[in-house]
Amino acid sequence: MTRKISISVIGGGDITTDEALIAEEVGKEIALNNATLICGGLGGVMYYAAKGAKEHGGLTIGILPGNAPDDCNDFIDVPIVTGLGHARNVIVASSGDAVIAIGGKLGTLSEISFALIQNKPVIGINTWNIDFKSKGCNGIILAKDAKDAVKKALKVISK
Amino acid sequence: MTRKISISVIGGGDITTDEALIAEEVGKEIALNNATLICGGLGGVMYYAAKGAKEHGGLTIGILPGNAPDDCNDFIDVPIVTGLGHARNVIVASSGDAVIAIGGKLGTLSEISFALIQNKPVIGINTWNIDFKSKGCNGIILAKDAKDAVKKALKVISK
Amino acid sequence: MTRKISISVIGGGDITTDEALIAEEVGKEIALNNATLICGGLGGVMYYAAKGAKEHGGLTIGILPGNAPDDCNDFIDVPIVTGLGHARNVIVASSGDAVIAIGGKLGTLSEISFALIQNKPVIGINTWNIDFKSKGCNGIILAKDAKDAVKKALKVISK
Amino acid sequence: MTRKISISVIGGGDITTDEALIAEEVGKEIALNNATLICGGLGGVMYYAAKGAKEHGGLTIGILPGNAPDDCNDFIDVPIVTGLGHARNVIVASSGDAVIAIGGKLGTLSEISFALIQNKPVIGINTWNIDFKSKGCNGIILAKDAKDAVKKALKVISK
Numbered sequence: 001m002t003r004k005i006s007i008s009v010i011g012g013g014d015i016t017t018d019e020a021l022i023a024e025e026v027g028k029e030i031a032l033n034n035a036t037l038i039c040g041g042l043g044g045v046m047y048y049a050a051k052g053a054k055e056h057g058g059l060t061i062g063i064l065p066g067n068a069p070d071d072c073n074d075f076i077d078v079p080i081v082t083g084l085g086h087a088r089n090v091i092v093a094s095s096g097d098a099v100i101a102i103g104g105k106l107g108t109l110s111e112i113s114f115a116l117i118q119n120k121p122v123i124g125i126n127t128w129n130i131d132f133k134s135k136g137c138n139g140i141i142l143a144k145d146a147k148d149a150v151k152k153a154l155k156v157i158s159k
Numbered sequence: 160m161t162r163k164i165s166i167s168v169i170g171g172g173d174i175t176t177d178e179a180l181i182a183e184e185v186g187k188e189i190a191l192n193n194a195t196l197i198c199g200g201l202g203g204v205m206y207y208a209a210k211g212a213k214e215h216g217g218l219t220i221g222i223l224p225g226n227a228p229d230d231c232n233d234f235i236d237v238p239i240v241t242g243l244g245h246a247r248n249v250i251v252a253s254s255g256d257a258v259i260a261i262g263g264k265l266g267t268l269s270e271i272s273f274a275l276i277q278n279k280p281v282i283g284i285n286t287w288n289i290d291f292k293s294k295g296c297n298g299i300i301l302a303k304d305a306k307d308a309v310k311k312a313l314k315v316i317s318k
Numbered sequence: 319m320t321r322k323i324s325i326s327v328i329g330g331g332d333i334t335t336d337e338a339l340i341a342e343e344v345g346k347e348i349a350l351n352n353a354t355l356i357c358g359g360l361g362g363v364m365y366y367a368a369k370g371a372k373e374h375g376g377l378t379i380g381i382l383p384g385n386a387p388d389d390c391n392d393f394i395d396v397p398i399v400t401g402l403g404h405a406r407n408v409i410v411a412s413s414g415d416a417v418i419a420i421g422g423k424l425g426t427l428s429e430i431s432f433a434l435i436q437n438k439p440v441i442g443i444n445t446w447n448i449d450f451k452s453k454g455c456n457g458i459i460l461a462k463d464a465k466d467a468v469k470k471a472l473k474v475i476s477k
Numbered sequence: 478m479t480r481k482i483s484i485s486v487i488g489g490g491d492i493t494t495d496e497a498l499i500a501e502e503v504g505k506e507i508a509l510n511n512a513t514l515i516c517g518g519l520g521g522v523m524y525y526a527a528k529g530a531k532e533h534g535g536l537t538i539g540i541l542p543g544n545a546p547d548d549c550n551d552f553i554d555v556p557i558v559t560g561l562g563h564a565r566n567v568i569v570a571s572s573g574d575a576v577i578a579i580g581g582k583l584g585t586l587s588e589i590s591f592a593l594i595q596n597k598p599v600i601g602i603n604t605w606n607i608d609f610k611s612k613g614c615n616g617i618i619l620a621k622d623a624k625d626a627v628k629k630a631l632k633v634i635s636k
Contacts, residue, residue, distance in 0.1 A: 213320055
């Protein structure tokens with residue numbers, strides 16, 4: 001098998017400076033650990049995570065909602081063109097061996113839901129704080145920072 | 160225009176007796192108000208909502224995740240066969256003029272997320288209790304029972 | 319089971335007068351035979367098929383590529399809002415118990431392909447003339463006119 | 478922009494020895510020209526194209542219909558997990574800057590249709606021989622062998 005480990009990074013398109021720094025460091029850590037970064041290919045968390053990965057020699061995949069490959073941000077190696085609109089969130093959530101969520105709003109929440117439905121590990125940094133377990137659902141693994149998030153993602157993947 | 164008002168009813172496949180009763184009454188109220196019921200076409204809330212609607216002369220549409228039209232429950236007039244798996248949740252959330260959520264777990268949460276992203280009104284009965292507004296997102300309209308939920312759905316649609 | 323027989327009608331958005339007449343008569347025959355009409359919900363063949371069905375008391379479902387229910391034509395009872403762009407063609411092809419193709423270009427060809435993959439009967443009127451069987455694939459059942467097409471569709475469904 | 482050129486290779490899962498050789502050489506030529514190979518990630522043409530690319534240092538992406546990343550063949554670097562069934566064909570057709578079709582049956586025909594709808598160049602080797610232009614549609618560029626196909630794909634992309 002030549003298949004590489006991949007990690008999906010999800011979060012808002014409209015973000016704070018702090019979230020940008022975290023996303024960039026998450027991308028960097030993913031690259032330094034030889035994993036592929038998968039994201040939604042656009043701005044905000046997607047942009048900074050791809051930037052961090054790309055600047056450290058990583059491979060970056062952007063799963064786009066629209067029809068134009070050039071809509072992807074400047075740090076995406078391979079745009080996947082879905083034309084599916086919001087439904088592309090399912091693919092972002094499903095394609096990583098683990099998912100790291102940074103902040104985020106409703107799109108991120110839909111991705112967290114889809115990842116958890118599929119028993120995919122989700123590591124969260126300052127993201128939706130929801131008591132999933134009281135509903136009998138899988139929950140999110142909390143991380144304190146970017147390094148901790150990628151470390152925890154790799155640990156659950158290797159199990 | 161011959162287009163009818165339609166309401167999507169979402170919720171778990173594995174439900175309590177209380178949720179079944181609520182779903183059935185929601186379906187009944189939708190039918191009595193001449194609206195079309197849209198749901199995921201399978202069991203649990205989808206089954207009882209379709210039963211309630213069908214037994215009161217309503218029209219019922221089931222948007223199925225799989226490839227077999229006969230997978231739909233016994234109270235669906237028209238199965239829509241998507242073959243899209245979990246991604247069919249986007250279509251359930253998008254096709255109603257309003258969405259009523261009864262209980263539910265992660266699939267329901269993904270549908271609530273997609274509906275709110277699209278500024279679709281979501282009325283909730285004993286469903287996810289999340290502080291959407293603290294994230295700057297649209298929130299859920301709470302309803303106390305089935306009748307109240309359908310009344311509130313029709314009211315926001317008619318605006 | 320309350321589930322009704324449904325027939326998907328596919329064909330171009332930009333059509334000839336002759337195709338419009340055929341589409342309208344196909345819609346009429348579907349309605350007179352108590353089947354549900356499923357189509358892509360927009361113009362051309364979709365418009366005239368829905369018009370024919372609706373003017374003869376039929377039920378019409380339009381599976382839309384975009385996000386706005388009001389994009390559907392004036393003869394659609396229930397718009398299904400997918401937001402999936404071209405991928406909604408899979409759902410149109412999959413949701414009818416049989417598919418009737420009238421003329422059409424590449425979108426229609428994609429729908430014929432998807433229907434045949436799923437062993438769905440496809441009845442064609444002046445549509446793509448392709449030697450499917452030389453490839454070892456299922457082929458299209460040819461019909462000479464609208465009445466013949468609906469008759470053949472109902473016959474294969476009832477088998 | 479770090480974005481690389483990518484080429485989608487499509488064709489049957491059940492193929493002849495000749496088609497396997499062509500697919501493998503197409504994959505090799507894609508890799509030698511520093512383009513990314515995109516395919517459906519499974520067997521037949523997808524397997525041999527990925528093998529050819531991978532054995533010559535290329536990058537390979539497999540867009541899977543199912544939910545399990547490990548369903549991909551042994552020469553895929555990055556499985557994209559869609560869970561969309563046949564609808565994933567739209568993504569395969571949309572994600573390459575050009576599409577090369579080798580033989581193939583109905584799935585391939587659906588992908589050719591989707592690529593041509595989007596004005597994507599399609600290069601064909603022993604694939605569907607359809608008179609698209611008589612329908613006023615874009616047609617396929619014919620290639621005599623693997624090398625010729627990749628050369629023609631790169632030429633139309635660079636325009």
